[in-house]
Amino acid sequence: MYLSGALLLCGAVLHGQQAPSGKAFRAGAATSIISPKIGTSNNGNMQDVTIKSIHDETMARSIVLDDGDTRLAIVVSDLCMVSREILDVAKRRASEITKIPAANMLMSATHTHSAGTACGVFQSEPDSEYVKFLSERIADAVIRANHNLAPARIGWGVGNEPSQVFNRRWKMKPGTPIINPFGKEDQVKMNPGIGNPNLLEPSGPTDPELPILSIQTPAGQPIALLANYSLHYVGGVGAGEVSADYYGMFAERMKQMLSAEGQDPAFVAIMSNGTSGNINNVNFGGKLTAPAKPYEKMRAVANVVAAEAFKVYQNIKYQDWVSLSSVQKEITLGVRKPAADEVTRAKDIIAKAKKPVMTSMEEIYAKETMAMKDYPDQVKLILQAFRIGDLAITAIPCEVFVEIGLDIKKRSPFKPTFSISLANGYNGYLPTPEHHKLGGYETWRAKSSYLEVDASAKITESLFELLGKLKTVNP
Template sequence: MGMGKLSAQGTNADKEFRAGAALSVITPKIGTSINGNFQEGFTQNIHDDTHARGLVLDDGQTKIAIVTLDLCMVYRETLDKAKKRAAEYTDIPVENMLISAIHTHSGGTACAVFGSTPDPDYLVFLEERAADAIIRANNNLEPAKIGWGVGHEPSEVFNRRWKMKDGITFTNPFGGEDKVRMNPGFENPDLVGPAGPIDSEVPIVSVQSIDGVPIAILANYSLHYVGGTKSGDISADYFGMFANSIGQMIGADHKNPGFVGIMTNGTSGDINNINFGGTAPKKMQPYEKMEIVANTVAAEAYKVYQDITYHDWVPLASAQTEVRLGVRKPDAAELKRAKKILAEVEGEKLLNRDELYARETVFLNDYPDKKDLILQAFQIGDLAITAVPCEVFVEIGLEIKEKSPFGQTFSISLANGYNGYLPTPQHHEWGGYETWRARSSYLEVNASNVITSNLLGLLDQLKSSAITSR
């Protein structure tokens, strides 16, 4: 498909820049499904409320909205409805709205994956609250200044996929052999080394009122999530803790309208917080590790924040396109094998790994042959943000950063929908959990190349438009 709709400003006479931010609670009710585990889990307690966190920017001609939802993942259909509702109450075009999930594994279920099934009422609630975050942020617009920068925090990110020694393989749920294993355990003698890099960058965007009152900080880190909650707890994971921590550090945690801290999930499809190259860590209390990660990353963000140069006005622009990608569907033999495995399951017992993937195979047989994905790029001055509706592998984010025509670039995963993991073709060849065909990983093997080239095309489109409009 060709390049999509471009929205940008030409010359702006009065050059007033405005910004607004808002929080909207999305905490699920007790008794409903929790997303993120192979088996179904249910909400028993609220450790910390989960939120939609909205930021609206306005350069006088173009408005963009960025929202995070404290969820594991969320359907495109839900987000499309939320954008439509927000557009009815604001003058922000739907293609200028970027709504992403943070990927907490202790949030309400907004997407059926493995054992988790969403409550239909919760999906309607999410449509309303995601839209409200944009509407309320738009209502809070005030003259503002904006700046950005990037820090580095390598201590909390590790590639979780490991290469096995020659001749050593790991059996996958489909009867095949993988050369790479996710989360392979500590001091495993069969390991060679990580199967990919990390991205240690901590980009932040800081927005303040004209007189220097903090409005929002939008951050990005390529870390899957941390976890370590109590069973049945709802929590926004380290993402929510980061938001609180950075607000405290800059002295903005008691302002009205409230300061909004936002941590977006970068390209973390193959990245987590566990160093399998080291020794097994000591057992921690629930939420202890999460707090360490949140405070460590917030401290790095604070260092960047202290040196930011603010701009009274910067140009905003957005570009969006849709790509149609193939679905990796089972063939007749694979479907027959899956049905045979499921036929041998007795009663209501919990499904084991191979049984779960057999069920996923049956589900995917009913998927369409192609799926349409929204790809997006935003320009904020010489900063660019790209958005992908997948759990994007870190190599892809690093390539986009390297090839982007903008001074600073970062990517937001799980944005504008959910289409599973996005490994590279090389990682598909190696195998491993993230490549196993399921509702959590089903796009064609070449999907990452198509997505990367389209995103780089959107960035070039934004850059050339910015040059010609000067």
């Protein structure tokens, strides 16, 4: 036992938990390649891109944890977003084989913009063969991690890396008109351009925290590492090339830094997306620099973030056993449907457009308006919370604004707490009601932004209810 009698006699403050007799902590990790076929669709842009080559393999990266009673699975896939349908099928298959309940599986997308399409957004639609392949391969990541279960210890820490995160929504100087594709005026501009003379100030904060969860063998050999950082993605790939973006490069870098290459079973590092709906890697208030070569910037970001992760890693204190629990809830939220006059305007714009590909922003959003006209009035979303000892993870199926994640961290009964976004499905951007008032890209009604204006308040309230339940399980 890690919590020795000697320590207890010394009166040390103990954060570890005593394993109930006969219970052992185990963990397993694995990856499963999910790279799409050449010639199929890549989403993440307003026009579809056809995949020409694979720069680096995209993967579903999985960790399974077992406290002797409860097993949890976390899978983070190199996808821009992934539909609930694909993940529900993956959970069913993984559950049948591993007996881990589907509600104990957290499955998310990293938000790399250079992967196979796994969800219909803008002018990209998933390839039906790829959808089937993905469900199987994401399930396989869990099944393989479960197969690798072995005695383990666990620990965590929280780093701080402010240099790679910037709020991308800016307020502009008075008198700077910001007209959106619906012909109306916004109060903020996304990606306003570096050195734009009309910049006033960013419209919100950033979250520089870098939580790290580390899992090792009892002898201290690395098994897996899960990180979480609130950065949308980096981008900058070769034309038509598939890449896991900085998420994949972070995973590789951690493997090198931990001297965990060539292990059997293989060490798995994972970078999950925090709450980065309005955060990117571009310092708009800074100076213009020479354009980077493909992959140069994402590698630089991965190296900086991995260096901070390594600093945290070296000070992690491990526990031989912690309790695990999960709670999940399905909630119903309203959809922002277009009004009759908005549909009429959209029809007029489409009638004049050159088809089939919509090219101008007005045309693209007119097409989105027509798609949203036929959307259901309400949608169901999965919200989930995992407890790992005194640490909590919340999972939200959206591109979550940073203010929401900061609020959850601040008010959560668990320290630390972090959120994994784009999890268990995809329901578009999640701005706060205040940001809806400001307008801007992330609020523009589309398949990538359609939840009711108060969605974030309802989601946060439900998540606190879930965290409260986890707290009463084992206070």
